[in-house]
Amino acid sequence: MVYRRYAFIAVVVSVLVLVVVLVGASQVPPLTIVASMAATTLAVATPLTLGALSGVFCERSGVVNLGIEGMMLAAAFSGWFGSIYASAVLGIPPLPSLLLGVVIAVATGALLGLLLAALAVTYSVDQILAGTVINLLAVGLTGFFNRQLFFGPASAFGGQVPHAPGVLPRLHVPLLADLPVVGPVFEQQPIAVAAVVLVGLTHLVLFRTRWGLRARAVGEHPRAAATVGIDVVRVRYVNVVIGGAIAGLGGAYFTLESVPSFEPMMTNGRGFISLAAMIFGDWTPFGSWAAALVFGAAQAFQINLQLFRDQIPPSWSFLQQSSVVGLVPYLLTLLILTGVIGKTTPPAADGQPYEPEGRR
Amino acid sequence: MKAVLEARGITKRFSGVLANDRVDLDLGEGEIHALLGENGAGKSTLMNILYGLVRPDEGELRRSGRPVSLRSPSDAIALGIGMVHQHFMLIPVFTVAENIVLGAEPVRRGLLDRGSASAEVRGLSARYGLDVDPDARVEDLPVGVQQRVEILKALYRKAEILILDEPTAVLTPQEVDELFRVLRGLTSRGVSVLFITHKLREVLAVADRVTVMRAGKVVGAAIPAETDERGLAAMMVGREVVLQVSKAPARPKAVVLEVERLGVAGRRGSGGDAVRDVSFSVRAGEILGIAGVQGNGQTELVEAVTGLSPARDGRVLLRGRDVTGALPRALIERGVSHVPEDRQRHGLVLSYSVADNLVLCTYHRAPFAVRGVLRDDAREENARRLIKAYDIRAPGPGTPVSALSGGNQQKVILAREMSRPVELLVASQPTRGVDVGSIEHIHREIVAARDAGAAVLLVSAELDEILALSDRIAVMYRGGLVAMRDAGAVSRTELGMLMAGVLPGEAAPAPGAGEEAAPASAAGGAEA
Ligand SMILES: Nc1ncnc2c1ncn2[C@@H]1O[C@H](COP(=O)(O)OP(=O)(O)OP(=O)(O)O)[C@@H](O)[C@H]1O
Numbered sequence: 014m015v016y017r018r019y020a021f022i023a024v025v026v027s028v029l030v031l032v033v034v035l036v037g038a039s040q041v042p043p044l045t046i047v048a049s050m051a052a053t054t055l056a057v058a059t060p061l062t063l064g065a066l067s068g069v070f071c072e073r074s075g076v077v078n079l080g081i082e083g084m085m086l087a088a089a090f091s092g093w094f095g096s097i098y099a100s101a102v103l104g105i106p107p108l109p110s111l112l113l114g115v116v117i118a119v120a121t122g123a124l125l126g127l128l129l130a131a132l133a134v135t136y137s138v139d140q141i142l143a144g145t146v147i148n149l150l151a152v153g154l155t156g157f158f159n160r161q162l163f164f165g166p167a168s169a170f171g172g173q174v175p176h177a178p179g180v181l182p183r184l185h186v187p188l189l190a191d192l193p194v195v196g197p198v199f200e201q202q203p204i205a206v207a208a209v210v211l212v213g214l215t216h217l218v219l220f221r222t223r224w225g226l227r228a229r230a231v232g233e234h235p236r237a238a239a240t241v242g243i244d245v246v247r248v249r250y251v252n253v254v255i256g257g258a259i260a261g262l263g264g265a266y267f268t269l270e271s272v273p274s275f276e277p278m279m280t281n282g283r284g285f286i287s288l289a290a291m292i293f294g295d296w297t298p299f300g301s302w303a304a305a306l307v308f309g310a311a312q313a314f315q316i317n318l319q320l321f322r323d324q325i326p327p328s329w330s331f332l333q334q335s336s337v338v339g340l341v342p343y344l345l346t347l348l349i350l351t352g353v354i355g356k357t358t359p360p361a362a363d364g365q366p367y368e369p370e371g372r373r
Numbered sequence: 374m375k376a377v378l379e380a381r382g383i384t385k386r387f388s389g390v391l392a393n394d395r396v397d398l399d400l401g402e403g404e405i406h407a408l409l410g411e412n413g414a415g416k417s418t419l420m421n422i423l424y425g426l427v428r429p430d431e432g433e434l435r436r437s438g439r440p441v442s443l444r445s446p447s448d449a450i451a452l453g454i455g456m457v458h459q460h461f462m463l464i465p466v467f468t469v470a471e472n473i474v475l476g477a478e479p480v481r482r483g484l485l486d487r488g489s490a491s492a493e494v495r496g497l498s499a500r501y502g503l504d505v506d507p508d509a510r511v512e513d514l515p516v517g518v519q520q521r522v523e524i525l526k527a528l529y530r531k532a533e534i535l536i537l538d539e540p541t542a543v544l545t546p547q548e549v550d551e552l553f554r555v556l557r558g559l560t561s562r563g564v565s566v567l568f569i570t571h572k573l574r575e576v577l578a579v580a581d582r583v584t585v586m587r588a589g590k591v592v593g594a595a596i597p598a599e600t601d602e603r604g605l606a607a608m609m610v611g612r613e614v615v616l617q618v619s620k621a622p623a624r625p626k627a628v629v630l631e632v633e634r635l636g637v638a639g640r641r642g643s644g645g646d647a648v649r650d651v652s653f654s655v656r657a658g659e660i661l662g663i664a665g666v667q668g669n670g671q672t673e674l675v676e677a678v679t680g681l682s683p684a685r686d687g688r689v690l691l692r693g694r695d696v697t698g699a700l701p702r703a704l705i706e707r708g709v710s711h712v713p714e715d716r717q718r719h720g721l722v723l724s725y726s727v728a729d730n731l732v733l734c735t736y737h738r739a740p741f742a743v744r745g746v747l748r749d750d751a752r753e754e755n756a757r758r759l760i761k762a763y764d765i766r767a768p769g770p771g772t773p774v775s776a777l778s779g780g781n782q783q784k785v786i787l788a789r790e791m792s793r794p795v796e797l798l799v800a801s802q803p804t805r806g807v808d809v810g811s812i813e814h815i816h817r818e819i820v821a822a823r824d825a826g827a828a829v830l831l832v833s834a835e836l837d838e839i840l841a842l843s844d845r846i847a848v849m850y851r852g853g854l855v856a857m858r859d860a861g862a863v864s865r866t867e868l869g870m871l872m873a874g875v876l877p878g879e880a881a882p883a884p885g886a887g888e889e890a891a892p893a894s895a896a897g898g899a900e901a
């Protein structure tokens with residue numbers, strides 16, 4: 014089953030890259046196209062990777078996080094607002110403003126994680142509902158504050174829309190980024206780099222530390238964990254808050270790393286796609302990352318194809334329509350979730366509230 | 374004798390049910406103390422209180438004379454108390470070593486130290502003669518081995534007091550002997566053991582002292598040397614219990630169930646077939662008992678006959694009609710009743726009420742539904758009647774089945790399956806975890822079903838049960854039927870030999886016989 018999933022990932026990515034290479038081959042050397050696809054894939058997969066890691070943290074401890082979308086959206090907004098306020102009103106230089114924005118976004122995610130934990134763990138609210146509450150809350154609040162803080166009579170900036178402090182600068186990975194052709198792959202912005210680092214870190218924490226073993230035990234069989242003295246409630250709270258913080262970092266990507274602006278509902282389903290990536294990745298960090306990269310590749314496909322719009326042969330003209338190409342990630346999600354490419358198994362107690370004096 | 378653990382005046386209520394009523398108990402150093410009692414008497418509740426899982430409403434606990442309060446299992450663990458639960462508390466996808474060290478893991482430089490975890494488990498396992506492979510996944514292990522893991526878990530935490538909740542319910546006779554040998558070894562090292570069981574024979578064989586509970590209260594104590602099975606049973610139930618089933622000779626009529634060369638594939642790609650070329654028939658008015666060490670294909674055979682899983686080859690005929698691969702619903706409509714081996718997984722919807730569980734097979738028919746609409750009063754009425762008839766200890770028809778004690782859950786299934794017209798009754802381990810009083814009742818019901826003309830297929834790992842009820846006995850070994858005997862013409866010893874794979878005329882059993890085939894049935898043990 015595992016092989017089938019990775020084979021699927023390899024095939025989809027190769028097909029996407031191949032199409033772009035074929036289309037653009039007359040203008041740009043194939044290797045350069047491949048490198049460009051890889052660089053874009055890594056970058057645009059960032060929020061999906063982070064969203065999926067957020068899901069892994071929560072669900073491995075037994076809490077379904079359907080609110081990743083909302084956590085990202087709220088964090089995207091608060092981080093963005095924070096960075097603008099810092100630079101335009103407090104006069105802080107752009108880079109520190111942006112970093113402050115990231116901190117605020119992460120804190121926002123963590124706070125919403127705390128809300129999810131309170132609802133799901135303490136009050137045993139249905140976890141699907143709890144996540145949905147967070148999503149609706151995020152859409153409503155970000156829309157409202159976006160209007161009020163920037164355009165309303167009580168605008169924080171006296172009625173004028175201030176300049177955003179730009180986006181986070183690219184990091185230059187020493188040596189690797191200087192390589193010919195593949196160099197651009199290693200020139201990424203900080204959140205994209207952090208996402209990759211977090212994949213490894215999450216794996217380490219979950220599978221190599223005491224905390225991870227206990228968290229997974231809680232996600233599989235909370236009562237068994239409780240009988241050896243593990244505090245199920247505490248483990249779930251901590252994991253969900255960490256998951257929220259990671260989703261918050263994913264939110265920061267949208268407004269502090271990708272584009273320097275906020276639009277209502279700009280996360281556009283990415284939170285849900287990252288859940289698909291987590292499921293396809295069998296609730297493991299590396300698996301989820303691989304799946305996130307497939308979606309990233311689908312998006313990179315769209316972006317890179319734009320560059321060669323005029324080269325697309327007439328018989329392939331459907332590729333010129335961005336609406337068709339833009340569907341690819343969603344079609345992939347559907348395909349993956351039907352389970353035809355192999356079913357994965359969630360933690361046994363995923364989504365189940367824990368009652369200390371209950372039976373079994 | 375010094376008391377290492379004392380309970381004084383423990384009272385515990387669960388939403389109206391008085392589970393423990395001013396209970397006193399002491400456990401002496403190095404003794405094996407058995408706790409007996411009817412289903413729902415409050416034994417598990419008391420154990421859970423001693424382990425800090427449930428907090429008493431009133432009363433006091435003392436550890437070696439010192440008053441203690443247990444707020445959680447970690448407090449109990451810190452006081453050297455370990456527990457093996459009625460439903461195992463193991464994480465199926467973790468390895469043996471991971472399960473054992475969980476909660477007290479060795480670490481090196483901030484990371485889990487798997488090497489020393491495995492080494493430590495190996496050391497413990499050698500010291501106490503509890504054979505396990507630290508790197509095996511728990512879900513792949515037979516129930517008996519899972520139990521060893523549970524005991525090791527307690528020993529790893531340096532338990533001086535070991536509490537075991539119905540440790541023998543799921544074990545084969547050999548495994549029970551093995552367990553008792555281990556427990557004896559532990560007490561000789563100063564460990565004190567408190568265990569619950571429903572099997573009086575075991576109490577007499579291994580316990581130093583017995584305490585009996587009924588309806589939440591301690592109603593008596595005894596020393597095995599001074600009592601016998603009858604005396605214990607009477608103390609438990611509060612009346613004389615007939616331990617012997619009385620039944621008239623069978624008068625078999627037409628064939629009801631015919632199984633022809635049935636083959637069932639093994640689970641999880643375990644390679645071999647779970648059931649191989651099995652043929653037999655059961656007539657109306659007779660009980661065919663299938664004896665065998667657990668895990669020799671009985672589970673799969675029953676699942677194929679009752680439509681729960683597909684047969685690979687062969688046929689199943691019901692009154693001459695081919696029903697191979699028929700859906701359970703179709704079989705139910707034809708009068709097949711099934712008491713499944715894994716009651717929580719296949720027998721009940723745990724979150725449903727007792728009343729709902731009692732109509733799971735008949736809810737869509739009158740009087741429970743009229744023109745597609747459920748009738749609450751009919752369901753209630755049915756539940757009240759069956760709760761009374763089967764002596765199900767539940768606060769009321771609306772109680773969720775998950776809040777019932779293990780034995781009472783079993784009675785709910787029996788009540789449902791036996792209370793509609795039965796052509797064929799397939800009963801798998803029907804009295805597992807059930808108290809002697811109820812066993813008597815269930816056995817009488819099974820015989821009554823036979824006398825009313827039902828064909829009964831009884832699968833049990835309890836030799837006593839097979840011998841007491843069956844008119845004919847078949848023995849299953851490694852997926853095949855190795856013998857078929859008339860009940861009168863076979864002895865306990867001969868059956869025991871057949872179950873171990875010794876065929877007549879052969880000298881010695883194959884080494885490790887039965888052990889290897891065991892994993893097939895292990896899955897149920899650790900199910901949540
Ligand atoms: N969590 C709970 N909620 C409600 N009632 C409960 C709960 N736990 C136990 N009870 C009730 O308390 C009583 C005692 O249950 P307990 O499990 O201690 O019985 P037991 O002696 O272990 O029985 P068995 O031999 O069947 O396992 C039963 O009536 C049961 O229904």
Ligand SMILES: [Mg+2]
Pocket residue numbers: 416417418459538778779
């Ligand atoms: Mg019990």
